[in-house]
Amino acid sequence: MTAIDPTAHLTAEQIEELGRELDAIRDEVIAGRGEKDAAYIRKVISAQRKLELVSRGVLLFSIFPPAWLLGTAGLSVAKIMDNMEIGHNVLHGQWDWMRDPKIHSTTWEWDHVSPSDQWKHSHNELHHTYTNVIGKDNDLGYGIMRVDEDQKWHPMHLGQPLWNFINACFFEYGIAAYDLELGKNLSKRRRKNPEFRARAKAVGRKIRKQVLKDYVIHPLLSGPSFLPTLGATFTANLVRNIWSHSVIMCGHFPEGVQVFERRSIKGETRGQWYLRQMMGSANISGSKAMHFMTGNLSHQIEHHLFPDLPSNRYAEVAVKVRALFEKYELEYVTGPLPKQVFSAWRKVFRLSLPNKKPGVRTPDRERELVAA
Amino acid sequence: MVTTPLLPSDYLDLVSPLRAGADLRGRIEAVHPETDDAATIVIRPGRGWRGHTAGQYVRIGVDVDGVRLWRAYSLTSPTHRRDGRVTITVKAIPDGKVSNHLVRRARPGTLIQLDQPTGDFVLPPAKPAKVLYLTAGSGITPVMGMLRDTRFDDVVMVHCAPRPQDVIFRDELHGLVGEKKLRLTEVHTDTDGMLDIARLDELVPDWTERETWACGPAGLLDAAEKQWSEYGVPERLHTERFRPSVVVAGDGGEVTFSATGRTAAADGATPLLDVGEEAGVLMPSGCRMGICFGCITPLKSGAVRDLRTGEITEAEPGVLIQTCVSAAAGPCDIER
Numbered sequence: 001m002t003a004i005d006p007t008a009h010l011t012a013e014q015i016e017e018l019g020r021e022l023d024a025i026r027d028e029v030i031a032g033r034g035e036k037d038a039a040y041i042r043k044v045i046s047a048q049r050k051l052e053l054v055s056r057g058v059l060l061f062s063i064f065p066p067a068w069l070l071g072t073a074g075l076s077v078a079k080i081m082d083n084m085e086i087g088h089n090v091l092h093g094q095w096d097w098m099r100d101p102k103i104h105s106t107t108w109e110w111d112h113v114s115p116s117d118q119w120k121h122s123h124n125e126l127h128h129t130y131t132n133v134i135g136k137d138n139d140l141g142y143g144i145m146r147v148d149e150d151q152k153w154h155p156m157h158l159g160q161p162l163w164n165f166i167n168a169c170f171f172e173y174g175i176a177a178y179d180l181e182l183g184k185n186l187s188k189r190r191r192k193n194p195e196f197r198a199r200a201k202a203v204g205r206k207i208r209k210q211v212l213k214d215y216v217i218h219p220l221l222s223g224p225s226f227l228p229t230l231g232a233t234f235t236a237n238l239v240r241n242i243w244s245h246s247v248i249m250c251g252h253f254p255e256g257v258q259v260f261e262r263r264s265i266k267g268e269t270r271g272q273w274y275l276r277q278m279m280g281s282a283n284i285s286g287s288k289a290m291h292f293m294t295g296n297l298s299h300q301i302e303h304h305l306f307p308d309l310p311s312n313r314y315a316e317v318a319v320k321v322r323a324l325f326e327k328y329e330l331e332y333v334t335g336p337l338p339k340q341v342f343s344a345w346r347k348v349f350r351l352s353l354p355n356k357k358p359g360v361r362t363p364d365r366e367r368e369l370v371a372a
Numbered sequence: 373m374v375t376t377p378l379l380p381s382d383y384l385d386l387v388s389p390l391r392a393g394a395d396l397r398g399r400i401e402a403v404h405p406e407t408d409d410a411a412t413i414v415i416r417p418g419r420g421w422r423g424h425t426a427g428q429y430v431r432i433g434v435d436v437d438g439v440r441l442w443r444a445y446s447l448t449s450p451t452h453r454r455d456g457r458v459t460i461t462v463k464a465i466p467d468g469k470v471s472n473h474l475v476r477r478a479r480p481g482t483l484i485q486l487d488q489p490t491g492d493f494v495l496p497p498a499k500p501a502k503v504l505y506l507t508a509g510s511g512i513t514p515v516m517g518m519l520r521d522t523r524f525d526d527v528v529m530v531h532c533a534p535r536p537q538d539v540i541f542r543d544e545l546h547g548l549v550g551e552k553k554l555r556l557t558e559v560h561t562d563t564d565g566m567l568d569i570a571r572l573d574e575l576v577p578d579w580t581e582r583e584t585w586a587c588g589p590a591g592l593l594d595a596a597e598k599q600w601s602e603y604g605v606p607e608r609l610h611t612e613r614f615r616p617s618v619v620v621a622g623d624g625g626e627v628t629f630s631a632t633g634r635t636a637a638a639d640g641a642t643p644l645l646d647v648g649e650e651a652g653v654l655m656p657s658g659c660r661m662g663i664c665f666g667c668i669t670p671l672k673s674g675a676v677r678d679l680r681t682g683e684i685t686e687a688e689p690g691v692l693i694q695t696c697v698s699a700a701a702g703p704c705d706i707e708r
Contacts, residue, residue, distance in 0.1 A: 027681055038438030049383055093665035099440040099690055102382075105665050106692070109377035124664035209376040217374055273661070307663050 006258065006331060007275060018328055019271030025320050026306050029313050038098050040312045044085055045103065052078035056218060062228035071229075075236035077293075080243055082111045084295025089311040091120050096308075113207045114176035118199060122179045128307050132252060132259045132280035139252060140259060142167065142178055146351045147252075148259045153354040160352045164345075171241035176203050243293075246341050247284070251300040253344035254282045256333040277304040278325065283318075283334035290337065291315060301332065389483055392419035396486045398432070401457065403478050406540045410463040410510070411475045412448060417458055417486055424489035426451055426521035427514045427585070427612070430460065433485030436473045440485070442689055443470045446514035446612075447489060450521040461540060463510040493585065493612035495522055500583035504576055506596060508532035508567070508588030514612055515585055516541055523553060528576050532559040532567050532588065569595040580605050587612040621675045621684045625703040629653045630672055632708060638700040643679065644669075645695040653708050655695060662697035669695050674704025 010018075055074030062068040087110035089095070095103050109116050122138070130136035134151060141147040144167070145160040167174040177183075180203060185196050214233040222229040258279040265276070284290065284298035291298045291314075299314035302321050309317065325332040335343070375383060381394060389397050398421075402414040415432075424430070429446045445460035464475040493514055503524045505515045512531055519527075533539045539558060548554040557575050559567045569592070572579050580603050586596050593611045600609040623640030627647055636651035638644065645667055648655040658666025662680060673687045676698040684701055685693055695706070 023680070030681060030683075034437040035435070036438075038435060046386055049378075049386055053383060093668070096665065096668070096692065098435070098438055099688075100435075101690060106668065111377060120664070121658070121666065125658040125666050128663050129659040129661065206377075209373065212373055213376050221374075308665070 007279060010275075010328060014328065015271040015275055016269060017271070018324060019269070019274050021324055022274050022305055022321075023270075025317060026309065029306070029309050029317060033097060033310065033313075037310045037312060038095075038100075041086075041090075041095050041098075041103060041310070044081065048078055048081040048086060051081070059218070059225070059229045059232050060222045061225060062222060062232050063225040068228050068232055072232040072235050072239075075232065076239040076243075079111055079236055079240040080293060083240060083244055084247070084297065085292060085311060086110075086295075087112065087116075088295050088297070091116050092124060093308050094310045111210070112175070113172045113203065113210050114179045115202050115206045118179040118202070119175065122181075124307070128304065130265070131277055131304060132257070133262060133265055133276075134259055135262050136265075138178065138181075142174065143181075143183055145348060147347055149351065149355050150259060150261075151351075153351075157352050161345075161349050164348050168242050168245040169238060171245040172237070173207075176207070179203075246337070247294045247297050249344040250284050250337065250340040251281060251297060253347055254333060254335070254340045255343045255347060256331055257282050274305060277301070278321075278330060280304070281333075282340065283332070284337050284340050285334050286336060288315075301334075390416070390418035394418055394420065396420045396488065398458075398484050398486045400478055400482045400484060401480055403474075403480065405475075406461060407463075407538055409475060410461060410540045411478075412459050412461045413474055413478060414457050414459050415484070415486075416456065421458075421486070422488050424451060424458070424517075425494045426518040427494040428489040428491040428517070429493075429514065430458075430489045431487040432460070434470055434473060434478075436469050440690075441470050442485075444614075446491075446517060448513050448516045448520070450517070461510070461513045461516065463540065491612070493587070493610060494518075495585075496583070499524065502526045502578065502582040503528070504579055504582035504584040505529040505531075506584060506586040506588070506592075508592050509538075510540065511586075511588035511592075511612075511614070512540055514587055516544075518585065519548070519554070527553070528555045528557075528582065530557045530559065530567070530572075530575055532561055532592070534562045535560055567592065569599050572599070580608070582608065583610075584608055585610045585612075587614075621677070621686075621701040623701065625674070625700045627651075627700050627703070628705040629708045630705050640677065640699050640701065641679070642699055643696050644676065644693070644698050644700065644704075644706060647700070648695065648706065648708055655708055657696065660696045662694055665694060667695045668692040670707040672705040672707050675701040676704055677701040 051074055055071045055078055058067050058074065059071035062071055087108065090103060090108045091105050091110070093105040096105050101107055105120065112119075127137055127139040132140055134140060134148070141151065144163050146153060146157045180196070180199055185191065185193070190196060214237065215230055218233060219226045219230040260276055260280070268276070278301060281301040281304045283301050284294060286298060296311035296314045297303060299318050302314040302317045303311075305321065306317065322332055374380070384391065385394060388394070390399060396418050398415040398417045400413055401416050404412045404414070406412055424447050427446070429444045431442055431444045433440050433442045445462055447458055448461040449457065449459040462471050462474045464472045495518055503526065505519070505527070507515050507529070508531065515529070529545070531539065536542065536558065539545070545554065545556055549556050561567070576582070584600070586593055586609060590613060593613060596609060597606070597611065600606045624638050626635055627638045627644060628635050629648060629651065632653050634651050634653055636647050638647040645655050645657055645660065656667050656669070658664035669692060671685065671687045671691050671693045675684050675686045676693050677684055679697050679699055685691060685698070687704065
């Protein structure tokens with residue numbers, strides 16, 4: 001639906017062929033899934049738990065500044081690992097094939113204020129099925145921002161750089177509200193809906209537990225280090241929130257990512273669905289450590305094509321997927337984290353204002369200048 | 373509260389998976405080959421192990437190629453081994469994922485999942501005067517647990533195996549024979565042919581007077597049950613049947629929704645989600661294309677085919693399937 005459709009050169013047959021080629025990549029990974037992959041996720045989970053234990057242990061002495069720094073850094077990393085490489089991916093069912101009830105999408109609960117079952121619904125089901133479809137995929141600006149020219153402008157959008165910043169700092173609460181569809185459900189009539197009330201209660205319970213753990217129990221356990229520990233856990237949550245917000249913003253907001261109209265997905269074929277995922281997602285390039293810390297969401301394109309493949313396989317899948325992008329002459333949107341974050345933020349700022357001319361999008365030349 | 377959303381046990385498991393209060397697990401400590409295709413696995417069970425009675429079996433969960441699979445094996449160790457270890461003896465069956473893994477690839481140090489021992493193929497509290505053990509193939513395993521556990525004055529064993537070298541525990545059995553603790557008849561079916569129960573008289577003339585424990589293939593046990601009934605002594609016969617789940621994967625079949633008690637005929641191409649909804653069963657659903665895992669449901673029996681890859685999944689305890697991309701591959705039971 002963009003002014004210049006970057007997939008216009010593909011015939012219907014080519015799109016279906018592309019779909020078959022992607023299916024073949026998926027089948028190959030599934031056939032090769034095994035002991036090594038299982039060992040990988042177990043190792044990551046065990047490392048995360050040990051890091052969290054040690055960090056919280058160090059924070060008991062956080063009255064000493066070096067202990068504070070070390071413990072806060074460790075806890076931040078542990079929380080990022082829990083949310084990104086472990087939580088997000090386990091909740092996608094990526095490790096369900098192991099049949100280990102402890103590492104399973106139906107039993108996993110994460111260190112996050114949004115209960116996993118609510119997140120699974122809004123993320124796995126709505127966002128992943130309707131990726132970048134305006135009006136269907138609320139991840140497109142999380143319902144509080146305008147991130148594409150084709151979204152209607154409203155004076156409220158003037159404040160979106162500020163909302164986005166606040167959202168980044170308290171991202172886990174933002175997600176909990178988002179999973180609850182709070183905006184939509186706050187009307188008098190909807191508020192009373194028993195189903196909504198039950199879900200809101202569940203979020204309340206989860207928040208209470210999380211807050212009690214991070215801001216009451218652990219500081220209390222630290223005795224004289226009460227305040228430093230409180231500050232440390234707050235900082236770790238802040239770091240985790242800003243980090244995950246940044247990574248996630250890079251998934252669909254950078255320049256070059258396409259959005260779609262509701263009617264464009266009517267009767268969509270498998271090939272067309274794949275193509276929409278390809279054009280609607282963006283990657284982050286970088287080192288192995290970068291991929292790990294982003295929960296492999298740096299391979300957002302591959303993740304959107306195959307949300308249920310184990311995350312440790314996205315790197316090898318990416319090579320093949322990228323080759324397909326080249327073969328079919330499509331733009332593989334990727335770049336280092338700072339560039340992608342800048343690009344996404346730039347869009348947030350630009351689209352806080354109405355379009356300069358209705359229907360006219362940023363010219364490609366200008367995009368290249370930004371990239372350069 | 374200290375560890376939310378995890379439990380303290382999630383952390384304790386990292387250091388002490390076999391401790392009291394943990395989910396029951398065991399550690400493989402040794403693997404001793406018995407024959408070309410059978411091995412005894414020595415397991416140190418966790419502190420929660422309640423102990424077994426001779427003749428019982430245990431379900432174990434083993435990770436094979438990263439996938440946890442559960443199987444039941446008879447315990448072959450006596451009930452009160454000094455070192456607290458237990459053993460199972462496994463015969464590798466053709467295409468048996470778990471049995472081949474245990475016999476050929478299992479390594480000491482590996483953690484496995486355990487259930488508490490169970491089964492009523494056990495010795496009675498009161499000692500019988502005369503005992504007959506009638507076994508074939510790996511059917512000898514529960515009986516070996518009994519033989520090692522309790523000594524009787526008058527024990528006869530008839531055991532069938534294809535060839536002498538296929539007899540599991542052969543040296544130990546012959547040792548017992550040498551000590552006059554056991555009278556043993558080996559039937560080598562490759563040369564002697566199958567054991568004809570009707571002619572058991574020739575091997576054990578007083579079999580009707582003996583308390584008998586029989587374990588082996590269904591054919592042997594069926595014949596034994598018939599014979600013992602015909603002679604009016606069915607209460608003397610105790611049998612144990614191994615039930616390898618033989619699922620013949622076909623194309624479609626009758627689907628039972630066991631929670632609601634409904635059934636429906638399904639072809640091999642229609643997702644079970646649609647089949648259930650058509651039949652008026654309230655099915656959880658989501659993306660309807662296999663990505664969101666919002667529809668996963670326990671598969672209680674039978675087999676299903678993944679419509680994307682053609683892969684067959686057979687029912688096992690704990691197996692969940694995505695109903696939106698799975699079709700019936702034969703009759704199956706879905707817990708909805």
